[in-house]
Amino acid sequence: IARPILSSSSYRNPALNKAVGGVSNSRHLDGDAVDIRVSGWDSESVKALIAAMVKAGFRGFGLGTDKAGNAVFLHGDLRTAPTVWLYSNGRVGKWTTLLGRDPVAAVRQMLART
Numbered sequence: 001i002a003r004p005i006l007s008s009s010s011y012r013n014p015a016l017n018k019a020v021g022g023v024s025n026s027r028h029l030d031g032d033a034v035d036i037r038v039s040g041w042d043s044e045s046v047k048a049l050i051a052a053m054v055k056a057g058f059r060g061f062g063l064g065t066d067k068a069g070n071a072v073f074l075h076g077d078l079r080t081a082p083t084v085w086l087y088s089n090g091r092v093g094k095w096t097t098l099l100g101r102d103p104v105a106a107v108r109q110m111l112a113r114t
Helices: 014-019 043-055 095-099 103-112
Strands: 007-009 033-037 060-065 071-077 083-086
Touching (some): 043 103, 060 103, 071 095, 083 103
Antiparallel strands (some): 060 071
16 A cells, blocks of 8 residues: 555553543454544545455454535455445445445455455
8 A cells, every 4th residue: 555554543541542432342352443533535445444454454444524525435344254345324424435436345355354
């Protein structure tokens, strides 16, 4: 990926996790999760990032949007069972532009190839 990768969150202590609205079983508490800012990224860069994360062993992926539906962050974690979800109350938003008509299915397909 020929661009900077900016992490907006990785390990969180319990107080910080609570302050940012993290769930009680957040992978950030275990230190095996990262949120990466993808605002303004093109489709090929996002797909390359996900492919690299899958290759590195990430199995949990969350797709985050802002209120306007723009794809703003990608959560990745090292859980064992492949899992993909949408943040922002399940809004797909512009993830469809980056990953295809069903972005959750697109990431699941990338996970299935490993």
